[in-house]
Amino acid sequence: MAVDKKTIGVTSENKAVLARMVEAGRFASELDAAKFAMAYAINQETPAGGTDGAPTKWNVGSVDPDGSLRSLIEALFPTASEPYRLVEYLMNEGLRLLDSGSGPPADVVDILFGGTAQGFSEKPEASTALPAPVKVGGPADDSLEHSC
Numbered sequence: 146m147a148v149d150k151k152t153i154g155v156t157s158e159n160k161a162v163l164a165r166m167v168e169a170g171r172f173a174s175e176l177d178a179a180k181f182a183m184a185y186a187i188n189q190e191t192p193a194g195g196t197d198g199a200p201t202k203w204n205v206g207s208v209d210p211d212g213s214l215r216s217l218i219e220a221l222f223p224t225a226s227e228p229y230r231l232v233e234y235l236m237n238e239g240l241r242l243l244d245s246g247s248g249p250p251a252d253v254v255d256i257l258f259g260g261t262a263q264g265f266s267e268k269p270e271a272s273t274a275l276p277a278p279v280k281v282g283g284p285a286d287d288s289l290e291h292s293c
Contacts, residue, residue: 154199182239
């Protein structure tokens with residue numbers, strides 16, 4: 146039986162992609178961005194594989210403290226004998242797929258909600274407009290209006 150990885154790494158080519166994703170403000174940490182990249186690779190039907198030359202970035206216990214990620218990979222890739230090796234590969238492939246060159250990273254909001262996945266340069270501004278008044282009450286009380 147193969148011995149699975151104890152650490153997860155990111156290739157030198159993907160380090161900059163990961164950093165740009167975090168700098169863009171959509172992720173709290175590089176690990177969150179890497180997990181998103183892994184999910185993106187899975188969504189794109191990336192076949193199982195392996196990554197060579199990825200230096201240690203995270204301990205498996207930090208990446209998957211409760212084992213749920215391992216369970217997910219085993220369910221999605223039942224023939225994978227080394228789930229954490231596959232996690233590393235899918236993270237790196239996802240980062241490669243999301244790489245926009247030296248420009249801003251792909252907009253994860255567009256990816257999640259069906260946009261064009263074009264790059265963005267800054268966070269969207271929060272709206273300061275108040276919501277429209279909403280009518281509350283039934284037919285007996287249709288004179289009341291409140292803002293939510």
